[in-house]
Amino acid sequence: xxxxxxxxxxxxxxxxxxxxxxxxxxxxxxxxxxxxxxxxxxxxxxxxxxxxxxxxxxxxxxxxxxxxxxxxxxxxxxxxxxxxxxxxxxxxxxxxxxxxxxxxxxxxxx
Amino acid sequence: xxxxxxxxxxxxxxxxxxxxxxxxxxxxxxxxxxxxxxxxxxxxxxxxxxxxxxxxxxxxxxxxxxxxxxxxxxxxxxxxxxxxxxxxxxxxxxxxxxxxxxxxxxxxxxxxxxxxx
Numbered sequence: 703x704x705x706x707x708x709x710x711x712x713x714x715x716x717x718x719x720x721x722x723x724x725x726x727x728x729x730x731x732x733x734x735x736x737x738x739x740x741x742x743x744x745x746x747x748x749x750x751x752x753x754x755x756x757x758x759x760x761x762x763x764x765x766x767x768x769x770x771x772x773x774x775x776x777x778x779x780x781x782x783x784x785x786x787x788x789x790x791x792x793x794x795x796x797x798x799x800x801x802x803x804x805x806x807x808x809x810x811x812x
Numbered sequence: 813x814x815x816x817x818x819x820x821x822x823x824x825x826x827x828x829x830x831x832x833x834x835x836x837x838x839x840x841x842x843x844x845x846x847x848x849x850x851x852x853x854x855x856x857x858x859x860x861x862x863x864x865x866x867x868x869x870x871x872x873x874x875x876x877x878x879x880x881x882x883x884x885x886x887x888x889x890x891x892x893x894x895x896x897x898x899x900x901x902x903x904x905x906x907x908x909x910x911x912x913x914x915x916x917x918x919x920x921x922x923x924x925x926x927x928x929x
Contacts, residue, residue, distance in 0.1 A: 737914045739857070746907055746922055747857065752914035790857050792915060800871050801847070801859035801915055 705730065706791055706804035713810040714781045722807045724774045724791035730802055732772040734794040738765075741788045750789075751776060783811045814838040814918045816908045821923030828898050828927070834891040834908030834920055842866075842886035845911035848893050850904035851922075860906070861893065862915070876902075898927045 707725045714720040724736065736754055739747035749758050751767035754774065764779045774793075778785055791804035820832040832848070847862040861872045861882040870882055881894040891908055905922040909915060 735914065737916060739916055741857075746919040747916060748919070749913065749916050752917075756913075758913055758917070788856075792857075792859070798874070800873050801862070803849075803857045803859060806856040 705795065705798075705802045706793065708789075708791060708804040708807045710805070711808045711810065713812050715812050716781055716783065718781050720778045720781050720785075720809060722776045722778075722789055722791075722809070724776070724804045726772050726774075726793060726802075728772060729797040730772075730793040730795040731769065731774055733796055736767070736769055736774045736791055736793045738767055738776045739790045739792070740785075741790065743787070747790065778809070781809075781811050785809060786811050814910070814912075816910065816918055816920035818906065818908050818920040818923040821906065821925045823926045823928065824898055825929050826898060826900060826927055829894070829896045830898065830925060832893040832895070832906055832908075832923055832925070834893075836889045836891065836908075836910065839910070839912065839918070841884075841889040841910075845915075846884060846891045847909050847911065847915050848882060848891075849907045849909055849916070850902075850925075851907070852901075852904040855904075858904075859915070862911075863891070895925070898925075900927050903927045 738751040741747040754769040755767045766777045795802045817835045848860040879897040883892045907922045908920040910918045
């Protein structure tokens with residue numbers, strides 16, 4: 703059961719900025735780092751953001767992350783058709799002693 | 813190139829057992845936590861278990877506690893997931909993932925476990 707809540711879908715026209723939210727609690731996002739993943743159809747997830755706002759090597763700066771209190775956000779600037787995918791957040795949960803993933807957001811380029 | 817390759821997925825009856833393996837290459841396997849993450853058909857990602865570099869600390873999601881066992885062999889650069897008492901709801905693609913930067917730095921291609929009679 704997911705304890706991190708994301709909107710089921712988000713969309714924008716090519717070139718627009720799209721933002722995805724991830725809402726949790728003090729036991730997870732409020733007290734731990736958050737990461738974000740992109741999962742293209744039929745493929746394994748790929749790490750986009752770690753430690754709230756850090757990008758791994760090779761991830762374009764169009765992707766950015768932020769965290770405030772018990773919520774976090776992933777922003778995609780200059781949306782492209784190849785960004786159409788499912789996006790997930792994840793954080794460690796101190797109460798559960800385990801990782802909790804978000805419910806996932808499907809991003810569509812209109 | 814960092815690579816993870818899972819194997820061992822199969823069709824198994826409810827109550828059955830299975831062992832998944834994950835072979836790591838291209839990075840110092842013994843230096844990082846490792847996790848198993850699963851994804852049921854048409855569903856989101858679910859973390860299953862993780863294990864510390866030397867195997868001294870392990871955590872499980874509540875739904876698999878007492879049924880699944882995660883282990884690793886650093887000499888063989890391999891991660892394992894022993895699954896007993898399998899249930900229909902355990903049906904999923906199981907991914908092996910490494911924690912170089914954070915959980916999910918590197919992912920395998922996944923292996924499909926189907927629990928059905």
